[in-house]
Amino acid sequence: MKTLKKLSMKQMALVVTGSIFLVLLAIYLGFAAFFTSHYLFGTTINGVKASGKTPRAMEQLIENEIDGYTIRLEPAEGKEEIIEGCDINLKPVFDGSLQGVLLSQNGFAWPMSLFRESRVELETMVDYNEEALQKVIKELELMDEDQMIKAENAIISEYSEKDGYHIIPEEEGTVIEEKQFLQALEEAILNLQEHMVLAEKDCYVKPEYTQESEEVIKLAETMNRYAGAVITYDFGDSQEVLDGKTISQWISVNDEYKAKLSRKKIEEYVAGLADTYNTAGKSKSLASSYGASVTVSGGDYGWKIDQEKEAEALRGNIKKGETLSREPEYAQRANSRGGNDYGSTYVEVNLTAQHLHYYKDGSLVLETDFVSGNDAKGWSTPPGAFGLYYKQLDKTLRGEGYATPVDFWMPFNGGVGFHDANWRRDFGGNYYKRGGSHGCINMPYNAAKTLYDNIEAGCPVLVYQLPGSESAKAKQQDAAAVVTELIASLGEITLDSREAVTNARNQYNGLDGGARGYVSNYNVLEEAEARIGQLEAEAAADQQAQAEAQPVIDAINQLAGQKITLDMKDTIKNIRKQYNKLSEAARSKVTNYNILTEAEVKIEKLEKEKEKE
Incomplete structure (x- = not known):
């Protein structure tokens, strides 16, 4: 009995299942038959x-939509505008x-x-008059160029010391992209759309x-x-900090949106650093060895920034956005940055x-007389601050008309330098005024050797004039001159x-030893004094002879102009006797002897x- 009951339940399940299947089949076939004359679920045609x-x-629906068709155009700015189908001769095409x-x-x-849409686009459902549409478009307010607002690109803000730069968003404009607008409008009309938002259809530039x-x-x-770079320049006792506040003024943006x-x-900027911190060529103050403070002008010694190299190095630092502390690129360096640039090691040339x-390091190593360039010939040694180029042994100095070998050569200003001068017996004084060098500093041999042994390339050489510091020897030489x-x-x-000889003697006697x-x-x-004595003696003898001859001269002059007779014979004989004595x-003084x-x-x-008589 139990077995029979179970079998009948299975049969009942089959009957139910079969019934459901048949119902579904009927529904399926019914819809299949329906869709032979109707469009499937999810079908849209031209929107x-x-x-x-x-x-x-569908034809009836399209005809109904065309009848009284309007499309509202919604611009980004301003009021909506309407285009009516009748204005563009809108009509159906089946x-x-x-x-x-x-x-x-x-x-x-x-x-x-049921699970997917079917979108169909047909070209011939709706038609319109293109010329009429173009005319309507031209009359739209949104096409008025005077009311259009140009789109603005996104830009970079002004620099802020706190936040740097940031992007300022772009601003949409209302300048119509005519080709896109016409294309979107045509598509909307063909699809009988009643509303078109221009921004959504990308109708703007x-x-x-x-x-x-x-x-x-x-x-x-x-x-x-770039603006994040921080360059700290070290100038010894001073610093210069370059950061975004200044760098930002050097940054611009080109048309391709590149910095x-x-x-x-x-x-x-580098030229400004050079102008402030270069000391080369600038006057220098020196507390001289003579107690007076002197100003040394001219020359090229001192700090000098290599502006070309530094500008390139700085540009690289900024492009990398580096933060660092450094010295600038120098074309020439000096001894010190504090106080004076020549420091405590230098040659002082008065x-x-x-x-x-x-x-050297503040201690006196050498002190000596020298002979500088010949003033009288225009070869004076130039004053100024210079740096020693180098030092060299056994150098032959050459110039116009001379070739002079020296043991120690230390140039510091072109062809001007220190060297020994063993052809000189004496130094100092004022030899330089008339018997000086071609411009070099001539030194005693031992002094030149000492300087050579202790000096190094780059050592400052401070050359100056100090009126009133003339040596005693120079004063003696000046007086003697x-x-x-x-x-x-x-x-x-x-x-x-x-008188002139006497004056020269008195001046000479006035000199010290x-x-x-x-x-x-x-x-x-x-010799002049001896000649004066000789001339004076000769003059005295001449004067004496003249006095002795004068009576005879006078007597002979008595004969002049007279007629000579025998009665005058004794007178003439007497004159002859006087002359013979x-x-x-x-x-020789009797110049009228011929009359006698x-x-x-x-x-x-x-x-x-x-x-005869």
């Missing part, structure tokens, strides 16, 4: 819902395409349509760069990296005193030179004539 509709119903859509669908696959553009993001990152770092601004001092010139100006000695030794032409003075020197001889000839002639 119009066609699900469960026949082609004729060419069997709707029937074709129906025939192309598989009615037996209707269950699948878009900003070229937005806050999400890779170029903008990279630009902000680059500018923040540009101004080379010109960097070069100007051209006025013709004396130098060499200090006056006397020397007086003696040299005497020229040919005559009795008229007596040391100065007299520098009068190189003293022998000329002695004269000395040779006196006879003529008178004697006349007397002799008269005596002969008388004898």
Whole structure:
């Protein structure tokens, strides 16, 4: 009995299942038959819902929608505008395409349509007059260029010391992208859409760069990296800090949204550093070895920034966004940054005193006289602050008309340098005024050797003039030079030179013992004095001869102009006797002697004539 009961339950289950199947089959076949004349679930044609509709119903629906059709255009700015279908000659166009859509669908696959949509686009359901549409579009307010707002690209903000740079978002505009607008509008009309939002259809000209553009993001990152650099320059007792506040003024953005770092601004900044911290060529104050403070002007010694190299190095630091402390790139360095740039090791060269001092680490190593460039020939040693180029043994110095070998050569200003001068017997004083070098500092051999052994390349050389610091030797030489010139100006000695010779003697006698030794032409003075004595003696003898001869001269002058007769014979004989008694020197003074001889000839002639009578 139990077995029979169980079998009947199974049969009942089969009956129920079969019934359900048959019902579902009937439903399935019923819908399949339905969809042979109706569109499947989820079907839209040109945006119009066609699900469960026949082609004729769709045509009727489209005709109804076209009749009184309008489309509202919603712009981003301003009021909505309406285009009416009648203004563009909107009309339906049915060419069997709707029937074709129906025939192309598989009615037996209707269950699948429950889970997916079928969108169909047909070209010939609706038509309009293109020229009429173009005319309507031109009359729309949203097409008025005067009311359009240009889209603005995303940009980078001004620099903030707190936050650096950030991106300012783009701003959408209302300039119509006409081609896209027409395309979107045509599609909406063909699909009989009643509302179109222009922004949603991308009808506006878009900003070229937005806050999400890779170029903008990279630009902000680059500018923040540049402005984030912090360069601290070390100038010894001073520092200069370069940071974003200044760097930001050097950053610009080109048309391709790339950061540009101004080379010109960097070069100007470096030039400013050089102007402030370069000491090369600038006057220097020196507490001289003579107690007076002197200003050393000229020369090229000192700190000097290599502006080209530093500008390039700084540009690299900024581009990497580095934070560091460093010295600038130098073309030339000096001893010190504090107080003065020459420090406590230097050569002090006093051209006025013709004396130098060499200090090393503040201690005096050498002090010596020297002879500098010849003033009279225009070869004066230039004053200024210089750095020793190098030092060299056994150098032959060459120039126009000379080639001079020296043991120690230490140049510091072009061809000017320190060297030994073994051809000189004496140094210092004022030899440089007339007998100086071609511009170099001539030194005693041992002094030059000491300097060479202790000095190094780069050592500051401070050359200056200090009126009033002349040496005693120079003063003696100057005084002697006056006397020397007086003696040299005497020229040919005559009795008229007596006063000049006496003055030269008095000037010479006024010199002290040391100065007299520098009068190189003293022998000329002695010879002039001897000549004066000789001339004076000759003048005295001449005067005596003239006095002796004068009575005879006067007597002879009595004969002049008279007619000579025999009565004058005794007078003439007496004059002859007086003349014969004269000395040779006196006879030479009788310049009218010919009158006497003529008178004697006349007397002799008269005596002969008388004898003939």
